[in-house]
Amino acid sequence: MLRFTNTLSGEVEEFVPLEEGKVRMYVCGPTVWDFAHIGNFRTFTFGDVLQRYLRYKGFDVTYVMNLTDVDDRIINEAAKKKISIDEMTAPFIVAFNEDMAALGNQDPDVQPRATEHIPEMIDIIQKLLDNGKAYESDGSIYFRITEFPAYGKLAKINFEGNIAGGSERVDTDKYDKEDARDFALWKLVEDEDATGWDAPFGRGRPGWHIECSAMSMKYLGETFDIHAGGADLKFPHHENEIAQSEGSTGKLFSKYWLHGEFLKVDNDTMSKSLGNAHTLRDVMKQGFSALAIRYMLISAPYKKQLNFTFEGLKGAETTVARLKQFRRLVAESNGGDGSDPEVAEAVSKAVSAFENALDDDLNTARALAAIHDLVSDINTRLTDGPLMNDDRDAVLKAVDGFNSVLGIFGEEESEEMLDEDIEKLIEERQQARANRDFARSDEIRDQLAVRGIILEDTNDGVRWKRG
Numbered sequence: 001m002l003r004f005t006n007t008l009s010g011e012v013e014e015f016v017p018l019e020e021g022k023v024r025m026y027v028c029g030p031t032v033w034d035f036a037h038i039g040n041f042r043t044f045t046f047g048d049v050l051q052r053y054l055r056y057k058g059f060d061v062t063y064v065m066n067l068t069d070v071d072d073r074i075i076n077e078a079a080k081k082k083i084s085i086d087e088m089t090a091p092f093i094v095a096f097n098e099d100m101a102a103l104g105n106q107d108p109d110v111q112p113r114a115t116e117h118i119p120e121m122i123d124i125i126q127k128l129l130d131n132g133k134a135y136e137s138d139g140s141i142y143f144r145i146t147e148f149p150a151y152g153k154l155a156k157i158n159f160e161g162n163i164a165g166g167s168e169r170v171d172t173d174k175y176d177k178e179d180a181r182d183f184a185l186w187k188l189v190e191d192e193d194a195t196g197w198d199a200p201f202g203r204g205r206p207g208w209h210i211e212c213s214a215m216s217m218k219y220l221g222e223t224f225d226i227h228a229g230g231a232d233l234k235f236p237h238h239e240n241e242i243a244q245s246e247g248s249t250g251k252l253f254s255k256y257w258l259h260g261e262f263l264k265v266d267n268d269t270m271s272k273s274l275g276n277a278h279t280l281r282d283v284m285k286q287g288f289s290a291l292a293i294r295y296m297l298i299s300a301p302y303k304k305q306l307n308f309t310f311e312g313l314k315g316a317e318t319t320v321a322r323l324k325q326f327r328r329l330v331a332e333s334n335g336g337d338g339s340d341p342e343v344a345e346a347v348s349k350a351v352s353a354f355e356n357a358l359d360d361d362l363n364t365a366r367a368l369a370a371i372h373d374l375v376s377d378i379n380t381r382l383t384d385g386p387l388m389n390d391d392r393d394a395v396l397k398a399v400d401g402f403n404s405v406l407g408i409f410g411e412e413e414s415e416e417m418l419d420e421d422i423e424k425l426i427e428e429r430q431q432a433r434a435n436r437d438f439a440r441s442d443e444i445r446d447q448l449a450v451r452g453i454i455l456e457d458t459n460d461g462v463r464w465k466r467g
Ligand code: AMP
Pocket: 028, 029, 030, 031, 032, 038, 039, 040, 041, 042, 043, 068, 229, 230, 231, 232, 233, 261, 262, 263, 264, 269, 270, 271
């Protein structure tokens, strides 16, 4: 029985989709104003493992992850650089998708962008104005929390008293609000040259929360199965999404809410503002493979915090190398027809343990332990000689199943980048450097890095190796 901790009920609940056999899920995506860090990728990789496991269980999954490309930071940066929002975000969207691919995270079925869903946001805001759950003040539009008594049901925050300023992410606007808890749906933009959109209630730009309400409901319907994100999004982001969505439709918004715990560094949250964040690219440039980083990110269950260390990452590197080698050794086995009941037994025990672990609130740590038990058993068995062919096929089938969910055995060798393609890119990079086009040369280095190719500039020219 598949169970998840549902933040909405605060309990571990059996997962029962709204429609049999089908799962509609939404994961809050990145704000594309900079490179994402590996803390962010812990959350996105959790989303990926979740959707992969639902597919493994036979569900027909629609998986949506948005791109937040309207945000004060983006607008300010773009204005400073005198470029458009699209020009500002384009390189980070490319980088994000490259990083996701390098980490083995599958593409969402839909990757909507906030800038392309302004009319949908305007519609929701208009509905809220019409039914009295929103109001205008100084040209901006706010959600009226007193009209939504369920406010606080997700975060389980007791809203007695004035909580403005109680959390760093509470919207403490300078504008006049009826209640300090009210949050902006639409922010007035007076300056003609500043980024803004026309709406029946005035030119402005959307608040962050309304973006996710609009994009999730557009692709998944007014009520859907799963909404996921990092633990910090519980409040106010997800609480506000619920208020806006349920306030405008009168229906349950998402049945299950899943929140991934943080990647920490020495007990601090990994974040850009604390200066302790590592981008995926930075870590890969230090010689680590994306596969090991993925392994590290899922090595703890999503409900537990995980402390990042380079020591830990080195350990993950050794582990993924061992897993790759194990698959290779098994594939090379050719012990003749037949099967050894002990091997068949070890395989079926490992598959059940793997599924039980993931059924139990997606416990990836226990799922990995089940895989390691099998690897140890079979490695011991291999010291007596190659596996018989039926056993070899059974082990490989189990490994494919594990890999389809966790993606930690890497690609088959043949899917790796060909030597000649690598050489071609290196040549192009040398050319770019000769032309002093360092942006292009760095781009190529990064492009290779995300594919696990590490470059070393030596006196004798460029050397490369697979990470
Ligand atoms: P942002 O781009 O800031 O909107 O964040 C994208 C996602 O990363 C959100 O779901 C955050 O909750 C999540 N996140 C931010 N920092 C961390 C961290 N240190 N560990 C895990 N997830 C994080």
